[in-house]
Amino acid sequence: MSLIHWIEARPRSARWHSESGLPLPRRVVVADDRTKASDAYRLACEGTALLWRGDFHNARQLLRAMDRRVGRRAPGVQVQPAEAFHGHRRHRAHRARVLGKLLVLLEEDHTLTLRRAPDVRRACDEAYGPPSGGPVAVALTELLGVIGAREWRERGVPVPALCARIHPHYGVFAPTRSEYVDLVARAPLPRAGVRTAFDLGTGTGVLAALLARRGAGRVVATDVSARARECARDNVRRLGLDRIVRVTGPELYPDGRADLVVCNPPWLPARPASDLDLGVYDAGGAMLHGFLSGLAGRLEPGGEGWLVLSDLAERLGLRDRGEVRAAIAAAGLRVADRLDTRPRHSRARDTGDPLHAARSAEVTSLWRLTAG
Template identity: 70%
Template sequence: MSTIHWTENNSPRSARWHSESAAPPPSRVAVADDGIKADTAHGLACEGTALLWRGDFHNARQLLRAMGRRIDRKPPRRGDGPAESFHLYRRARGHRARVLGRLLVLLDEDHSLDLRRAPDVRQACAEAYGPPTGPTVISLTELLGVIGAHEWRTKGVEVPALGARIHPHYGVFSPVRGEYVDLVARATLPVSGGRRTAFDVGTGTGVLAAVLARRGFAHVVATDISPRALACARDNARRLHLTGRIEVRGPALFPEGHADLVVCNPPWVPARPNSALEHGVYDSGGAMLRSFLDGLAARLAPGGEGWLILSDLAERLGLRTRRELLAVIEAAGLRAVDRADTRPRHPRARDTGDPLHAARAGEITSLWRLVAR
């Protein structure tokens, strides 16, 4: 970890710096409290000065919202086409995240937050960061994400296909978009293959592994390259009493051996993630998608199938064409024997104010049934 330095009460101070988005420690840090105006805070943050908050916690949240409103006064401009509009949107969101990320808080040696009206964040921070390692400075936006993740982990996400809740961990993509889970729950299982072994590649929370186990597979191997996802999948398998049927392995993309069914729900958008938390949505250059397809045929048992769950949002944004996708499938020695489609049900598909509304409104999520050629 890096170190952040500031002056407080005429004394030099320092602490460890942590950023899930890999932001470098700010070179200029000013102490701020309830007396600072939103215009002043916004101006300093835009100039690159970080503000270490020493006032009331709820006032800090209000200041963050006020700074966000000032940024949002200038909405991202639309490009000449969907791809340019997407990149301009991502650039604007990145600028917004950087500016708001300059409002900082100090976690004490035990992960506690020494601010007026501050909540007890020790458990939430321990879940996200592990055991405390000394005073640490993080952005308030990151802390709010940690708190939100703790609440999701505690109450879970209802998954109708399971008749149960999945409990996402911090940094693991939550199955809030249930249409892709429903596709796996309803698709016809391979006819010529058995129900002995299934692989869930890039398992995340383990939700698809749980669906496959509930559908009758005796042995489901769930993999992921993220240690947080592996811990999350194991936790959910235990909560669902499926540890005897779900084996979590990794960090790796594929496990050893062959399977009657190999399922993968890779990140849908081939763009560079701006933080570790975005890896569930953005796949730089479509690297994971290509790796899955390239390695799939060698992992299929005789008569087995691979199920690729993929949205066409990237196609609608001009980031990938259907022809390119089909070419990658063919080059991997695979052919598609069927495809099941569904429409998204999430609120953003109906948000006409979203710069990407046209693409989101027409989006289709598909389950591609693939076999070796």
Template identity: 70%
Template sequence: MSTIHWTDNDTPRSARWHSESAAPLPRRTVVADDRMKADDAYRQACEGTALLWQGDFHNARQLLRAMGHRVDRKPPGPGTSPSESFHLHRRGSGHRARVLGKLLVLLDEDYTLGLRRAPDVRQACREAYGPATGPTAVSLRELLGVIGAHQWRRRGVEVPALGARIHPHYGVFAPVRGEYVDLVARTPLPPAARHGLTTSTAFDLGTGTGVLAAVLAHRGIRRVVATDISPRALACAGENVHRLALSDRIEVSSDPGLYPEGRAHLVVCNPPWLPARPTGPVEQGVYDPDGTMLHGFLTGLSAHLRPGGEGWLVLSDLAEHLGLRTRQQLLDAIGAAGLHVVGRSDTRPRHPRAKDTSDPLHAARSAETTSLWRLAPAP
């Protein structure tokens, strides 16, 4: 367990250090309050000094925004290729996160945030971090994410394909991009599943919130096994399944492998879309450095399909537009796994970033297509 140390009125203090993005322990920590100027805070943060805030909570948020404005004054320049632009953008995002992550707050041993005008964050922190284990220092930026996740969890995300809400947990990717859910909801089921709905089985690999498993059960699949390697995702999916009264149809499995035991008429996988390194728990739903989950799904599919079954790969081509993967590499991986493409359904993104011309990756995002690839063992 890492411990952060600082001095308060000549008294040595310490607390547990926690960072969901695995940020290293600050080299130096000083106390800061409402007298701190944004330029001074920004300079010290860039030098690696952490600022433990003891002033007003809303002033801390304003300071964080002011530091962000100073980081954004020097955005990364465009690259000579889409892939270089992407890596420069990721590097700039990492620098921004490191600088803003230097503004810290102290949570008491029961997760109370003892700042003036601070909200009650105890429940949000228990949901994200589990039981409290003593005074803990976290970045304000991370804590704001924890608070936001608590609000998402309480309100839920409306999923038209279900006519219900899915409630994401902290660290679990929320189904805010509904186009991939709609693809799974409207693509015709394989004959092997459609002709035997009362006995049909489907696997949902990397279930996350459990939204796709719920869609499959909603479509009539009798038994759905939902897997994930994340304990947070398993807890989230289990809660959503119970909330939707689908516990008799969906089994949330903690099997350590990607696939559960047995075979299914339908295997659905929505792997991370971009081969890049994630910097935090939520990003694990988007970035996978070596495409490990994608290739694991492809290589294991034939051995886990029943006769006449299909595998549904839900994948964006954003990586292709960014120069991180080619279409031919994807087709080669499908062929190398002994599979062939039965069909494909496409849709265009509806999220606001696809139309944001100020986004440095706008050209790639505006050309993005999300596809559901229907795969089966090669004849």
């Protein structure tokens, strides 16, 4: 068990928890409404964590002041795309380390006992599970993420292709980018029909639900993440599709064969910093290549595999152009068709983003693949 220790009238300790993999703080001091942002930023940069004991809203203001001091990394002049990407990730990691030094203490029942603090017990129960083992210290940035996730889960994300809302859980990638869902909604189904479909890496279950709505007789959705599996089950139950969609895992492929296999792997072949990054980063393209190498043996005669993938990795220099087509051919597959779409999300229009050139030119594709 990892513990943080500090002095507050007497020596005290609490369990340390970080979903994003922040390291255990070795030195902790108490901070409150009198703490200056310049002092907090300096201590955080030196590796000292600050346990906040003042007003909750003042803590948020201090966090914003520290964030301004971290600043936003300006795009380099004539920097290669891969260098810009790695520099951007390093800056984000530095920012996370610095801001992650401002801590709050959750009591044994997940109560946050700060002035003007919201009731975070339900949000923490959903993110962390039932409380146990005494008070726990978390980064304020993480707690704000937990609170935001509870709000997303409550109101849901509208998915026009479903004419419904999907309710993401904490730590599960939300379907806020609708273009990949729209591709799956408009791609022509295999001529032989879809008695059974697989959705590999289902996440919130949005594509599994869409396949069921498009007439698949049975959908088996898989995910490596227990959180994602719980989230997908919750969503298909909300949509009244739990008799059609079965959620399983952690294996990529379920048993048997399917008329249609859909896979929307993480788009960037880079190492995730924590499990929270699994929806974005696929180290070495392992999931992509696992899907392709196993597809031919899992298709029914006349069946198709749909690979939904952005070319952002190629535009950032993280994957060679032609690598996807080469992997498709090496797996004994043929490209029957490809549907393309352009991004509509706000980051593609953010000219201040260090990765703007790649994001604005990005193309998302649905590759229709057949065996042999």
